Amino acid sequence: xxxxxxxxxxxxxxxxxxxxxxxxxxxxxxxxxxxxxxxxxxxxxxxxxxxxxxxxxxxxxxxxxxxxxxxxxxxxxxxxxxxxxxxxxxxxxxxxxxxxxxxxxxxxxxxxxxxxxxxxxxxxxxxxxxxxxxxxxxxxxxxxxxxxxxxxxxxxxxxxxxxxxxxxxxxxxxxxxxxxxxxxxxxxxxxxxxxxxxxxxxxxxxxxxxxxxxxxxxxxxxxxxxxxxxxxxxxxxxxxxxxxxxxxxxxxxxxxxxxxxxxxxxxxxxxxxxxxxxxxxxxxxxxxxxxxxxxxxxxxxxxxxxxxxxxxxxxxxxxxxxxxxxxxxxxxxxxxxxxxxxxxxxxxxxxxxxxxxxxxxxxxxxxxxxxxxxxxxxxxxxxxxxxxxxxxxxxxxxxxxxxxxxxxxxxxxxxxxxxxxxxxxxxxxxxxxxxxxxxxxxxxxxxxxxxxxxxxxxxxxxxxxx
RNA sequence: GCCUCAAUAGCUCAGACGGUUAGAGCGACGGACUGUUAAUCCGCAGGUCGUGGGUUCGAUUCCCUCUUGAGGCGCCA
Numbered sequence: 004x005x006x007x008x009x010x011x012x013x014x015x016x017x018x019x020x021x022x023x024x025x026x027x028x029x030x031x032x033x034x035x036x037x038x039x040x041x042x043x044x045x046x047x048x049x050x051x052x053x054x055x056x057x058x059x060x061x062x063x064x065x066x067x068x069x070x071x072x073x074x075x076x077x078x079x080x081x082x083x084x085x086x087x088x089x090x091x092x093x094x095x096x097x098x099x100x101x102x103x104x105x106x107x108x109x110x111x112x113x114x115x116x117x118x119x120x121x122x123x124x125x126x127x128x129x130x131x132x133x134x135x136x137x138x139x140x141x142x143x144x145x146x147x148x149x150x151x152x153x154x155x156x157x158x159x160x161x162x163x164x165x166x167x168x169x170x171x172x173x174x175x176x177x178x179x180x181x182x183x184x185x186x187x188x189x190x191x192x193x194x195x196x197x198x199x200x201x202x203x204x205x206x207x208x209x210x211x212x213x214x215x216x217x218x219x220x221x222x223x224x225x226x227x228x229x230x231x232x233x234x235x236x237x238x239x240x241x242x243x244x245x246x247x248x249x250x251x252x253x254x255x256x257x258x259x260x261x262x263x264x265x266x267x268x269x270x271x272x273x274x275x276x277x278x279x280x281x282x283x284x285x286x287x288x289x290x291x292x293x294x295x296x297x298x299x300x301x302x303x304x305x306x307x308x309x310x311x312x313x314x315x316x317x318x319x320x321x322x323x324x325x326x327x328x329x330x331x332x333x334x335x336x337x338x339x340x341x342x343x344x345x346x347x348x349x350x351x352x353x354x355x356x357x358x359x360x361x362x363x364x365x366x367x368x369x370x371x372x373x374x375x376x377x378x379x380x381x382x383x384x385x386x387x388x389x390x391x392x393x394x395x396x397x398x399x400x401x402x403x404x405x406x407x408x409x410x411x412x413x414x415x416x417x418x419x420x421x422x423x424x425x426x427x428x429x430x431x432x433x434x435x436x437x438x439x440x441x442x443x444x445x446x447x448x449x450x451x452x453x454x455x456x457x458x459x460x461x462x463x464x465x466x467x468x469x
Numbered sequence: 470g471c472c473u474c475a476a477u478a479g480c481u482c483a484g485a486c487g488g489u490u491a492g493a494g495c496g497a498c499g500g501a502c503u504g505u506u507a508a509u510c511c512g513c514a515g516g517u518c519g520u521g522g523g524u525u526c527g528a529u530u531c532c533c534u535c536u537u538g539a540g541g542c543g544c545c546a
Contacts, residue, residue, distance in 0.1 A: 033505045041505050054506075072497080088504045110497035110515080111479040116507085117496050119480065122539065177544070214546090239544055240470055252546055331542085342542075395546065440546030453539095454546095464470095465537080 010048035012083075012093075021083045023095065025053060026103075028133065029075045031116055032068075040068055042100075044077065047138055050286035054086065054094040055079050067102050073116045074133050076104035121456050128460055128469045136294070139287035140457055144445045146283045147276055148232075151253050151441075154275040155230050160255060163222045165215030165231040170207055171419060178238040179210035180248075211236035216254050216436065217370075217423050220399060223256040223434055224426050230255040232441075240464045244453040245390060245443060249462040256436035262372075262381040262398040265435035266358050269385055269394050270311050272439070273356070277303040280448055287449075296450030302388070303448065306356055313358040316340075316379065319348055326352070339366040340384075342391055349386040356393075357386045369409050370423075371397040372433075383437070390447050396437025403427035 006024040007015075017023070027046035034040045042055040057068045071077070081095040088094075106112050113127040114134060124131040131137045152162065168182050184204040185191065193199040200208040215231035222229045232253040239246070255272075257264060281288055281303055291299040314322070323334045323344055332341045340348075340359070349357040361379040364371070371380035385394035400406045406427055410417055417424065445457035455461040460469045 031506075033503090033508070035505055036501095036503060037505085039504080043506070052506095056504090086504085088506070090506055108479090108497090112497085113479070115479065115496045117480065118507090123480065126538090235546080237545075241544065242470090242539095243541080243543090243545095244539095246545070250546065254546095339544095392546065438546055443546060 008048035009044070009046045009051065009053050012053060013049065013051055017083050017093075019083055019085055019093070022080070022098075023083060024078065024080050025055075025095065026078045027053075027076070029071050029073060029077060031073060032071045034069065040064075040071075042068075042071060042077075044079065045138075047132070047142075050135070050139060050142075050290055054088075054091050055081065055097055055100070056084075056094055057097045057100055061097060061100060063100065063102075068100060070105075071102070072106050072109040073112070074106050074114065075102060077102055121451075121453065125455055125461070132459075135290060136451075137456065139284075139290050140445065140449055140451060141459065142287050143280060143284050143449055144441070144457060144459075146280050147444055147448060148251075148441065150276045150279050150283075151232065151272070151439075153279075154272050155228075155253075155255060158228070160228040160230050161222075161226050163215075163219050163226075163229045163231050164233070165212070165218040167212050167234070168205075168209050169212045169218075170205070170209055171217060172208075172210055177213050179213050180236050180238045182209040182211055213237050214252070214254065214438065216256070216438065217420075219254055219256045219436070220423070220434065221426055223258050223436070224430065224432070227258045228255075242464060244455075245446065247442060247454055247458055247461055247463060250454075250458065251441035252438050253441065254436055254438045256434060258432050258434045260398075260435045261433055262360060262383060262435055265396050265398060265437055266311075266313065266360070266383050266385075269383075269396060269437050269439070270356075270358070273385075273394075273444075274307050276444065277448065278307045281307075291449050291451070299448075299450040309355055311356045311358050311385070312353045313360065315361045316359055316363065317361070319344075319359050322352060323347065337363050337365070345384075345386045345391045346388075349391075350388045354388065356388070359384050359386065364409075367397070369413050369415060370399050370406070372400045373405055373409070381435075385437075387447050389450075389452075390443055393443050393447060394437050394439050396435065398433065398435040401427060401431045401433050403431065 009025060009027065012023065025044060025046065027044040030043040030045050030052055032040055032042050039056050039058045042057055043052045044055050045052045057064065061068060078101045079095060079097055080099045081097045083093055084096045086092060086094040114130045124134065124137065132141055172179055191199040191202045213235060219229055219231040230253055233251065234249055235252045236249050238248065255268060257268065281300065288300050317336065320334060320336050326347060328347060330343050332343065334344065360383045361374060362382045363378060364373060364380045367380050367382045371382050373380055381398035383396050384392050387393040400409065403424065406424065442454045442457045446454050451457060455463065
């Protein structure tokens with residue numbers, strides 16, 4: 004008797020007549036007058052299920068087998084037999100079937116054996132992994148995470164655990180969640196009547212990180228190739244299919260590198276992820292191609308096999324102006340590209356991932372390297388069809404004087420970031436990096452439109468359930 | 470944060486120009502049939518019509534508030 008996963012059972016081509024034990028959840032039960040019930044069992048190890056044959060002469064057939072409903076947990080001891088039915092090569096003939104966990108009230112069980120909308124399933128996020136869709140997404144998400152680590156480690160990168168709690172309120176602009184141990188009902192005030200953070204746990208105002216970039220830059224200036232990969236938090240009240248308040252982001256940073264090196268790394272990494280997900284999760288990907296987006300596989304293959312199109316911001320504006328399309332938002336040099344512009348560029352003009360470089364400095368972050376034209380910075384965004392911005396990156400400003408000048412222009416607090424400026428004073432080198440949103444990649448890979456499906460327990464405005 | 474739409478059975482939806490007993494499909498349950506596989510066929514149960522207020526003889530239906538959800542925009546990954 005050997006306990007094995009269904010994945011192993013289906014891929015290892017076990018010999019007929021072998022005894023096995025499987026543990027899993029009932030997907031469906033069909034009773035036959037031929038003297039048996041057909042029970043489909045899933046253990047989540049792979050997309051496919053195994054069919055279990057429970058004959059009516061089992062001692063607990065009338066008491067238990069006949070009462071099995073979706074998601075009852077069972078242990079089956081049985082023998083592998085060739086399946087006379089069509090639809091599967093092998094099946095398990097039951098010797099003993101033990102029920103570990105019944106489903107109470109199958110009539111109101113939230114994940115009944117029928118089609119459910121993704122919106123409904125979000126309301127039962129603790130149970131939704133028992134659907135094909137969410138289970139496949141979970142397996143793909145795991146693969147993508149693993150492949151990111153694998154790709155970067157194979158290429159000599161070190162994973163740096165940058166802090167979750169930070170004092171820098173983001174790179175400028177975005178809202179962060181405050182971290183405090185102060186009594187919110189009775190906040191201490193300073194001489195100016197403002198909250199006295201000197202009495203807070205850290206003696207200063209702190210936040211959940213919105214990006215590990217600044218910290219990982221520090222480690223880059225000693226380890227050359229590094230990345231941070233972990234949860235990131237933004238308190239922006241975004242209500243879209245591609246924003247979460249808590250999301251995972253990988254941010255590689257490379258020393259002795261410029262924007263072109265950065266773009267090349269980003270492209271290589273995306274291709275590595277897509278190519279290997281297609282292999283590792285072939286069964287899940289076929290499910291997405293059948294039920295979610297019929298191009299789910301072909302478009303990934305296309306990305307793997309074609310060079311990304313690269314154009315400058317100025318060229319992009321030019322293309323948009325000459326597109327003959329009327330956009331809701333006005334197109335002129337200096338604007339930030341809006342979703343409709345990005346969509347037109349990568350979906351209609353190019354039809355594949357597109358890298359836009361050298362944005363106007365006024366719409367980008369302070370740390371981006373200023374180009375010689377005095378107007379633009381060495382930034383890049385990678386736009387993906389159906390999702391928009393999937394990667395944002397830049398070459399960082401490594402020249403101390405220019406960085407200070409820029410921070411002054413933006414009225415930034417240099418005191419707070421003096422450690423960051425130190426990096427430019429002590430052995431500075433050209434360096435570059437980018438941020439890739441894990442949840443967005445999974446959305447792109449699976450073809451699942453809403454990022455609230457690609458995160459197991461999504462946190463959004465007004466929703467931190469589960 | 471702004472704009473638009475929605476909320477009726479466990480789920481997906483229909484419906485009433487405001488008036489006795491609010492319908493269907495799926496699921497669940499019972500039965501028939503069958504090496505079945507999104508099985509098929511027959512039957513049964515299941516609803517204070519999101520919350521609070523207003524108009525009215527009467528509101529699930531009309532109006533307003535709130536809550537929640539969805540989509541679009543902005544912010545970005």
